[in-house]
Amino acid sequence: MIQRPREFGWWHEVVLLLLLMAVVIGAGMFVPKFFWSLTQQLRLSRQMWEVALLSLGMTLIILTGGIDLSVGSIMALSAVSFGIVFEASESLPMSAVSCLLVALCCGALNGALVVWLKLHPLIVTLATFAAFRGIAEGVSQGAHYSGFGEAFRGLSHDNYLGISIAGWSFFGLVAVLTVMLTNTSWGRYLYAIGHNESAVRFSGIPVDGMKFSLYSANGVLSGLAAIVLVSRTGAANADVGSGFELEVITAVVIGGTSIFGGRGTVIGTALGVLLIHQTRKFVDLYLQAAEWTPILIGCLLIGSILVYRACSRDSK
Amino acid sequence: MISTFVKSYEFVLLAVIVSIVTVVSVVDSDFLLPVNLLDILTRSSAPAIVACGLMLVVLSGEIDISVGSLFGFVATVMGILLSTDHLEFPLLIGIPLVLMVGLLIGLGTGVLVTFGRVPSIVATLGLLGVLRGMALLVSDGKNIGGLPVGLQSATKVGFVGLPLGIWVAVFVIAFTAVMLKWLPIGTRFYAIGSSNYAARMVGLSEWRLKLFAFAYTGLCTSIAVIIDVPRLPRIEAKLGDGFELLVVTCVVVGGVSIAGGRGRISGVVLAVVLMTMLRPVLTFLDIGAEGEKWTGAIQGVFIIAAVVGDHLLTRFRSRSRQGNIDANPTELEGEPS
Amino acid sequence: MNRLSRFLFCLLLVAIVGCGSEDNATVDPTVSGKELTICVLPKIKGIPYFTSCADGAREAADELDDVELIYDGPTDGDARKQAEMIENWTVLGVDAICVAPNAPDVVANAMKEARDEGIQVITWDADGTKDSRSHFVNQATAEAIGLAMVNAMVKDVGGLAVAGDVVIVSSDPTSDNQNSWIEVMKPALAKTKLNLVTIKYPGENSGQALADAKDVIKKYENLKGIFGISSVAFPGAAEAVEQMNKSGEIQVTGLSLPSEMKKYVKAGTVKSVILWNTPNLGYATIYAARALAQGKTLSEGGTLDAGRLGELDIVGDNVLLGDVLVFTAENIDDYDF
Numbered sequence: 006m007i008q009r010p011r012e013f014g015w016w017h018e019v020v021l022l023l024l025l026m027a028v029v030i031g032a033g034m035f036v037p038k039f040f041w042s043l044t045q046q047l048r049l050s051r052q053m054w055e056v057a058l059l060s061l062g063m064t065l066i067i068l069t070g071g072i073d074l075s076v077g078s079i080m081a082l083s084a085v086s087f088g089i090v091f092e093a094s095e096s097l098p099m100s101a102v103s104c105l106l107v108a109l110c111c112g113a114l115n116g117a118l119v120v121w122l123k124l125h126p127l128i129v130t131l132a133t134f135a136a137f138r139g140i141a142e143g144v145s146q147g148a149h150y151s152g153f154g155e156a157f158r159g160l161s162h163d164n165y166l167g168i169s170i171a172g173w174s175f176f177g178l179v180a181v182l183t184v185m186l187t188n189t190s191w192g193r194y195l196y197a198i199g200h201n202e203s204a205v206r207f208s209g210i211p212v213d214g215m216k217f218s219l220y221s222a223n224g225v226l227s228g229l230a231a232i233v234l235v236s237r238t239g240a241a242n243a244d245v246g247s248g249f250e251l252e253v254i255t256a257v258v259i260g261g262t263s264i265f266g267g268r269g270t271v272i273g274t275a276l277g278v279l280l281i282h283q284t285r286k287f288v289d290l291y292l293q294a295a296e297w298t299p300i301l302i303g304c305l306l307i308g309s310i311l312v313y314r315a316c317s318r319d320s321k
Numbered sequence: 322m323i324s325t326f327v328k329s330y331e332f333v334l335l336a337v338i339v340s341i342v343t344v345v346s347v348v349d350s351d352f353l354l355p356v357n358l359l360d361i362l363t364r365s366s367a368p369a370i371v372a373c374g375l376m377l378v379v380l381s382g383e384i385d386i387s388v389g390s391l392f393g394f395v396a397t398v399m400g401i402l403l404s405t406d407h408l409e410f411p412l413l414i415g416i417p418l419v420l421m422v423g424l425l426i427g428l429g430t431g432v433l434v435t436f437g438r439v440p441s442i443v444a445t446l447g448l449l450g451v452l453r454g455m456a457l458l459v460s461d462g463k464n465i466g467g468l469p470v471g472l473q474s475a476t477k478v479g480f481v482g483l484p485l486g487i488w489v490a491v492f493v494i495a496f497t498a499v500m501l502k503w504l505p506i507g508t509r510f511y512a513i514g515s516s517n518y519a520a521r522m523v524g525l526s527e528w529r530l531k532l533f534a535f536a537y538t539g540l541c542t543s544i545a546v547i548i549d550v551p552r553l554p555r556i557e558a559k560l561g562d563g564f565e566l567l568v569v570t571c572v573v574v575g576g577v578s579i580a581g582g583r584g585r586i587s588g589v590v591l592a593v594v595l596m597t598m599l600r601p602v603l604t605f606l607d608i609g610a611e612g613e614k615w616t617g618a619i620q621g622v623f624i625i626a627a628v629v630g631d632h633l634l635t636r637f638r639s640r641s642r643q644g645n646i647d648a649n650p651t652e653l654e655g656e657p658s
Numbered sequence: 659m660n661r662l663s664r665f666l667f668c669l670l671l672v673a674i675v676g677c678g679s680e681d682n683a684t685v686d687p688t689v690s691g692k693e694l695t696i697c698v699l700p701k702i703k704g705i706p707y708f709t710s711c712a713d714g715a716r717e718a719a720d721e722l723d724d725v726e727l728i729y730d731g732p733t734d735g736d737a738r739k740q741a742e743m744i745e746n747w748t749v750l751g752v753d754a755i756c757v758a759p760n761a762p763d764v765v766a767n768a769m770k771e772a773r774d775e776g777i778q779v780i781t782w783d784a785d786g787t788k789d790s791r792s793h794f795v796n797q798a799t800a801e802a803i804g805l806a807m808v809n810a811m812v813k814d815v816g817g818l819a820v821a822g823d824v825v826i827v828s829s830d831p832t833s834d835n836q837n838s839w840i841e842v843m844k845p846a847l848a849k850t851k852l853n854l855v856t857i858k859y860p861g862e863n864s865g866q867a868l869a870d871a872k873d874v875i876k877k878y879e880n881l882k883g884i885f886g887i888s889s890v891a892f893p894g895a896a897e898a899v900e901q902m903n904k905s906g907e908i909q910v911t912g913l914s915l916p917s918e919m920k921k922y923v924k925a926g927t928v929k930s931v932i933l934w935n936t937p938n939l940g941y942a943t944i945y946a947a948r949a950l951a952q953g954k955t956l957s958e959g960g961t962l963d964a965g966r967l968g969e970l971d972i973v974g975d976n977v978l979l980g981d982v983l984v985f986t987a988e989n990i991d992d993y994d995f
Contacts, residue, residue: 132621554897
């Protein structure tokens with residue numbers, strides 16, 4: 006292992022953490038019942054795990070300089086597959102498997118178009134964003150699927166130390182990805198691809214393979230998020246996941262990942278997710294006006310970049 | 322010149338449009354009736370106008386996904402300024418104000434991107450939310466009716482024969498085309514997009530161009546609102562939802578490269594007509610109630626096909642023209658026109 | 659992480675754990691000091707239909723000194739967001755939650771959890787699953803709505819003897835409400851000489867609804883009527899008929915607020931508008947919720963004292979508002995919503 010000079014690279018995350026604390030403390034002065042109560046916070050935490058999981062995959066993709074706008078639509082198509090297979094078979098495992106398989110195919114399609122046809126990820130995923138949800142609507146013919154049973158609901162509602170399985174999976178994934186990104190060559194290649202893809206290619210590293218597997222894995226992650234969401238809401242249809250892509254990208258960017266790639270951490274993204282969740286709850290519980298949510302989150306998004314720019318200029 | 326045209330991307334677009342029209346006309350010849358064709362062109366006016374602005378943004382290497390929310394916000398503002406139920410400003414004052422709102426917000430976006438150094442995807446993502454929320458707050462859950470009758474009839478029926486939208490769209494398209502081809506500012510756009518570094522070496526100021534592009538897009542959005550919204554029954558805060566997807570798609574399908582530096586306005590206009598045509602085509606093909614639920618899928622798959630097709634065509638053309646095996650053309654593609 | 663940040667992190671944990679020792683499920687008086695907090699959750703916040711219901715709810719809350727009204731809902735009609743809002747309010751410990759569910763299954767669990775915490779949960783406008791709420795303030799069944807529309811259309815085209823094509827313009831393919839009405843309308847139409855040729859799904863997009871309606875007018879020469887079964891589709895269809903100069907030839911009916919359709923009714927394009935008294939619906943909902951929150955029982959066969967509405971009948975677990983209303987040129991001026 007290379008001995009790096011003793012420099013602290015986690016400033017962004019520290020600032021985010023302080024900001025998060027400030028928001029929790031500040032918002033708590035208005036609604037102490039929620040913000041300063043661990044029980045209540047944990048209780049509503051299950052509302053954020055799908056976005057949280059998705060933002061981890063999105064972080065990796067954005068780190069390599071790509072983007073994936075189709076995650077919400079992949080959720081829709083895989084949720085519909087889940088519903089259809091369940092209706093036919095009454096078997097949860099089969100439904101879950103087909104859900105993840107469909108999601109994998111969607112991700113693989115994205116990957117193939119980006120890697121082999123060398124199309125720009127923004128355009129590819131914009132197109133698949135429209136196509137996947139459209140296919141979900143056509144296949145389901147607008148139907149809603151439900152009746153998955155109490156056991157399935159437990160996936161999102163059974164709490165171990167206050168956090169559901171979905172939540173623990175998220176934290177587990179954060180830990181695993183952080184280790185992989187900081188300590189393995191795979192992680193270093195990822196950052197390198199974001200910095201200078203051609204240079205990495207010339208080094209003989211299988212860039213195409215890595216990118217393709219990232220998009221495919223992101224697809225599977227979307228399928229997983231779909232399962233969590235369907236478990237939480239108890240219903241599957243072609244509307245599932247609509248609007249998620251923007252929330253996820255916002256979380257990743259607020260978390261400090263550069264949209265151009267090469268810089269960012271999974272922990273930062275996790276903090277970004279928490280920050281957005283707390284902001285939402287503030288709007289829901291105090292402002293009581295849903296119109297303000299996109300306004301505050303939009304300002305948070307733009308504000309975070311401006312602040313980051315200002316700070317990085319000072320530090321130089 | 323004919324041979325250049327035939328090999329061009331625009332020809333392919335035109336060919337696709339003609340083939341689709343032919344197929345539909347065989348199924349139902351009513352498609353070719355003037356009333357239908359005119360209607361499709363009227364519907365294309367608003368996206369075409371905004372696409373002119375967005376084209377400049379994409380040429381300069383940026384993107385703007387907030388145009389839909391801006392559309393909704395400007396529409397709500399227009400409603401409040403002009404409606405008989407609200408402020409009822411005279412058109413002479415109201416219209417310029419509406420134009421100013423779009424222009425200023427576009428300018429603001431540009432400032433964020435150039436001086437704020439906020440990446441355009443992020444800045445416009447944030448604005449998408451902010452503007453949508455503002456439109457909802459301002460409209461207060463109510464729709465706005467009562468727009469001046471003159472404006473309504475000009476946009477619905479006409480103004481010397483054609484709906485106002487078509488006249489204005491033609492003007493904006495022509496203006497943008499002239500600007501890109503003959504004015505110095507136009508060539509600079511292509512230069513900036515294809516190589517920021519080289520352009521800067523030559524002394525082109527990219528921030529001025531980008532600022533202009535975003536402001537122009539904002540202005541175009543306002544224009545689109547003025548010619549399109551009075552046709553609708555009334556103004557809702559939700560107007561423009563999904564509009565950005567349509568317009569960005571048209572710009573890309575029209576041959577403008579997202580990496581900047583390539584694309585012609587003729588392609589964009591053809592792409593707008595093509596994308597707008599899809600829904601009426603499906604209606605005329607009479608696919609039945611179940612088939613109707615596949616409309617979204619058909620549109621989405623079509624977009625994928627168009628994007629893939631555009632890319633394959635470009636590589637084929639660059640390979641055959643220059644004998645070059647480089648699959649990623651980085652030099653200036655064709656002439657601006 | 660260096661020592662400083664680790665320290666800060668631990669500080670954060672201590673702070674949260676320290677504050678979190680309360681297990682809070684008791685109801686605190688709200689900031690305003692009012693006794694009862696009632697939350698009203700619409701399907702979509704920001705569209706005139708629900709805004710008018712909210713007006714009625716506010717009227718009731720103002721009349722009753724002990725009621726604090728919270729009116730909030732998803733601006734995009736997302737059922738998941740509805741469930742989250744119910745969970746939010748459960749945390750706040752409100753007294754009653756009135757839900758207009760977009761998708762009964764999706765919100766059922768959240769509603770049940772709220773009931774487990776002692777919060778009164780009722781539904782209004784659309785019903786939820788039986789075990790998730792105690793009562794349903796019912797203004798019309800899907801049956802009644804669908805049949806009312808078909809009957810209105812039959813009457814408007816000139817009677818059961820008239821043959822021709824009809825089209826339904828709906829909303830999204832996934833909209834539960836619209837789909838349930840379509841299920842009623844199909845067999846009802848089968849008993850008439852009106853042939854349902856297609857169903858269009860323009861979503862909640864006003865421009866798209868207008869465009870789709872125009873397309874079907876162009877396509878189906880034997881078109882006698884269009885059902886606009888969403889708040890966007892109905893005005894869009896009426897506008898399309900007017901713009902195509904088919905007023906009187908093609909009948910348009912559907913569900914909408916009388917205020918939104920007034921200009922079309924006056925012009926003669928639309929003869930019947932189906933709805934019910936929406937402010938009364940909101941008003942009655944508050945009274946029902948308040949009665950339950952005060953501990954009263956609303957039992958089968960009894961009545962609810964609903965302020966200026968008098969005594970409303972309770973049938974089963976439904977509080978009945980009254981009949982479906984048909985607004986026509988004669989009576990539309992009597993209503994101001």
